[in-house]
Amino acid sequence: MQKIVIAGQEIQPGEFKEIDINIARLPSHTVIDTPIYVSRGEEDGPVLALTAGMHGDEINGMEIVRRILDSGLHKPKRGVTVCMPIVNMYGFLNYSRDVPDGKDINRSFPGSKYGSLAARVAYHLMHQVIPYVDVGVDFHTGGAMRANYPQVRAVLKDETNMKMAEAFHAPFTIDAPFRPNSLRKEASRKGKNIIVYEGGESLRFDQQAIEEGIAGTMRLMKHLNMIDVAPEPREENRIIWSTSWIRARNxxxxxxxxxxxxxxxxxxxxxxxxxxxxxxxxxxxxSETGYVIGLNNIPVINAGDALMHLGMDNFCKLDQPAVE
Structure with a gap:
């Protein structure tokens, strides 16, 4: 059987192991560790990473991974799951998207061993986890009280990404270019395919988004031949090829x-x-015919603020007459 090593520790067939990656120490001398939960099946198969909490206030993703662990769904028959419920422990403890120095971890990849706090978290992830996985799902939510309807984001011209997104079968799959210095982009440079799942908003549980995230993960694992059964989709999967924001004029x-x-x-x-x-x-x-894939929930708005995110599939691209 193939040798599996995650964060410097070998994982044997049928073994479950918790691994702590030491990131840094706070001024209070409090040590900040990032826990990783690794479960290996009895047979060989792909290594799937499930990461959440890159932004510390995005709790829906954390809950998705937590429920997967709690219910034993992380145990594959074939292959390995690498679960990281909270990547950004700093932000989680402070109800914050970022780390204490104000930087965004998901704009800090590939990171630096001696850089900012965000860069150090990114560095450890890129050197101790990403080289040893094959594919992954990075779980996120909308930010700043903007809710995202359950959706997968990926570069769809990549055949592997498209197949992963189709297998996940979220209500929406969005053709999304790479964000600079993001985990998804830097992982792709190493030949790793990571799709992003978005659902709900920050600091608020969204049961639909959580349940869709769990079910989609199970469908992806079945597609990867890691498990034999998975839930059937409850909604049609629509491929979104372009998006547009409706903004406040006043x-x-x-x-x-x-x-x-x-x-x-x-x-x-x-x-x-x-x-x-x-x-x-x-x-x-x-301003366009499209699906509401994101919605602002903040009542007080300024001119130019984003109110609504519309996604257009092939149907929406047809010339639709304006409503009189």
Whole structure:
């Protein structure tokens, strides 16, 4: 059988092991470790990484990986799962997207052994985990009180990414270019295929997003021949080839007239911006025909703020008449 080594420790067939990666020490002398949970099946197969909590306030991804561990779904028949429920322990402890120095870990790859806190976390991940995995799912949520409908993001021109996304079968699959210095981009440089799952918003559990993330992971594991059974999808998978933001033309109080996941037509009334002093009321219209893949939940908005994220599949690309 093949030799499996994760973070310097060999994993034997049928073995489950918890490995702690020491990242740094706080001024209080508190040691910050990142725990990794590795489970190997009795037979050879791919090594799948499940990472969450890259941003410390994105708890839906953490809950997805936690439930996978808690229910024993991380135990494959074939291959290896590498589960990291919280990559950014600093941010998790402080309800924050970033680390204490204000940097974003997912914009700090490939990292530096002696760099900023964010760069050090990225460095350890790139050197102790990523070289030893084959594929992965990086779990995220919307940020700043913006909710994302369950969706997978990947570069779809890559055949492996497309097959992984199709197997995961989230309600939406978005053709998304690499973000500079992200885990997904730097892992691809090493020949590793990582897709991103987005669902819900920061600091708030979203049961639908959590359940879709777990079920999608099981379907991906079945596709990889790591397990034999997986849940059937509950929604159709729509491939989103382009996206567009609806932004506020004026400051005020925003109330949405639609829900995440909903199809809206070009020219359709999707929300209202009002002045808190009753001086004006403005109807917000859809600029394109598309699905609401992301929705702002903050009532108080400024001019130019993102209100709604629309995703267009092949159907939406057809010339749709405006709603009168």
């Amino acid at each position: 400051a005020g109080l925003f109330q949405s007239n639609v829900k995440c996941g909903q199809l809206v037509m070009k020219g359709e009334w999707v929300g209202t911006i009002t002045d808190p002093f009753g001086e004006f009321k403005e109807e917000v219209m859809a």
